[in-house]
Amino acid sequence: MIEIPDKPMTIREAAELTGLTEDTLRYYERIDLLPPAERRPNGHRFYTAEQVQSIVFLMKLKSIGMTLAQMQQFRKLSDEGESTLSERKAIIEACYRQVNEEIEHLRSVQKVLEYKLGRYDELLSNPSPDDKGCDLSTYE
Amino acid sequence: MIEIPDKPMTIREAAELTGLTEDTLRYYERIDLLPPAERRPNGHRFYTAEQVQSIVFLMKLKSIGMTLAQMQQFRKLSDEGESTLSERKAIIEACYRQVNEEIEHLRSVQKVLEYKLGRYDELLSNPSPDDKGCDLSTYE
DNA sequence: CTATTACTTGGAGTAAACTCCAGGTCAAGG
DNA sequence: CCTTGACCTGGAGTTTACTCCAAGTAATAG
Numbered sequence: 201m202i203e204i205p206d207k208p209m210t211i212r213e214a215a216e217l218t219g220l221t222e223d224t225l226r227y228y229e230r231i232d233l234l235p236p237a238e239r240r241p242n243g244h245r246f247y248t249a250e251q252v253q254s255i256v257f258l259m260k261l262k263s264i265g266m267t268l269a270q271m272q273q274f275r276k277l278s279d280e281g282e283s284t285l286s287e288r289k290a291i292i293e294a295c296y297r298q299v300n301e302e303i304e305h306l307r308s309v310q311k312v313l314e315y316k317l318g319r320y321d322e323l324l325s326n327p328s329p330d331d332k333g334c335d336l337s338t339y340e
Numbered sequence: 341m342i343e344i345p346d347k348p349m350t351i352r353e354a355a356e357l358t359g360l361t362e363d364t365l366r367y368y369e370r371i372d373l374l375p376p377a378e379r380r381p382n383g384h385r386f387y388t389a390e391q392v393q394s395i396v397f398l399m400k401l402k403s404i405g406m407t408l409a410q411m412q413q414f415r416k417l418s419d420e421g422e423s424t425l426s427e428r429k430a431i432i433e434a435c436y437r438q439v440n441e442e443i444e445h446l447r448s449v450q451k452v453l454e455y456k457l458g459r460y461d462e463l464l465s466n467p468s469p470d471d472k473g474c475d476l477s478t479y480e
Numbered sequence: 481c482t483a484t485t486a487c488t489t490g491g492a493g494t495a496a497a498c499t500c501c502a503g504g505t506c507a508a509g510g
Numbered sequence: 511c512c513t514t515g516a517c518c519t520g521g522a523g524t525t526t527a528c529t530c531c532a533a534g535t536a537a538t539a540g
Contacts, residue, residue: 481540482539482540483538483539483540484537484538484539484540485536485537485538485539486535486536486537486538487534487535487536487537488533488534488535488536489532489533489534489535490531490532490533491530491531491532492529492530492531492532493528493529493530493531494527494528494529494530495526495527495528495529496525496526496527497524497525497526498523498524498525499522499523499524499525500521500522500523500524501520501521501522501523502519502520502521502522503518503519503520504517504518504519505516505517505518505519506515506516506517506518507514507515507516507517508513508514508515509512509513509514509515510511510512510513510514
């Protein structure tokens with residue numbers, strides 16, 4: 201877990217905490233994925249701890265395969281407040297199920313990889329003049 | 341598991357079996373991800389069961405996050421034969437570990453989603469005039 | 481003989497998500 | 511007063527992975 205200081209942060213600090221670049225933060229604001237950041241008198245953006253946390257959460261959604269457009273949609277629903285609660289809940293539930301499916305998929309591919317590693321070991325311990333059917337064969 | 345007929349197939353059949361489009365199969369050949377397909381006397385491509393299986397396997401690698409460039413590299417090593425066996429094994433081992441990490445990551449995000457779903461239920465059963473801090477707050 | 485269908489090619493266009501840059505502003509340090 | 515550094519804007523360019531298209535060929539059906 202990353203410590204998020206409880207004070208207004210510069211875009212540089214927000215970038216470091218979220219793992220994004222400053223350019224990406226500005227880009228996200230431009231495409232309306234993030235709400236317009238507040239500004240200091242000199243025009244520079246600043247970000248509160250809450251805003252940084254909300255970006256961190258959105259990046260978690262991104263990391264499980266949500267597109268920027270979907271995140272945008274979700275964020276807009278949050279902006280609309282309470283009335284969209286059940287809609288947002290449905291979205292997160294769908295995410296949850298999709299992640300389950302993805303985990304199952306990854307495990308199934310891992311089995312194929314295990315089989316392949318076994319084949320490699322066979323071929324390495326008992327070299328054959330022709331290893332066709334090893335690399336590119338499937339498992340099931 | 342998909343049945344792959346044991347006979348030369350048209351590009352249309354290969355596309356159906358691999359879940360790719362004909363355009364994508366030709367594209368993969370163009371960028372040298374796939375070796376040049378054999379041709380019938382009229383110039384049409386045909387694919388053997390082995391070739392289709394090898395494409396299916398490459399698509400499994402793709403589905404766990406491998407890029408076309410990485411798959412290309414891997415395929416070229418297979419073409420070089422036995423001498424690259426341990427190199428290919430190392431690649432598949434690295435894939436395996438990365439998939440493990442990805443599964444762990446997905447599970448960690450699932451925990452965040454579970455927490456969020458709990459928050460939604462709280463707010464739905466006990467409505468508050470202000471749901472700030474729900475949608476966009478993080479978990480950890 | 482013509483139409484249809486299944487392919488072929490090379491090249492251009494698209495979508496998503498950045499990424500980079502030129503030129504400008506502003507506050508602080510020497 | 512000048513420079514430096516951090517930020518600003520709008521716009522253009524990049525990468526990845528397709529996706530589509532126009533024009534052409536080849537075998538088959540009517």
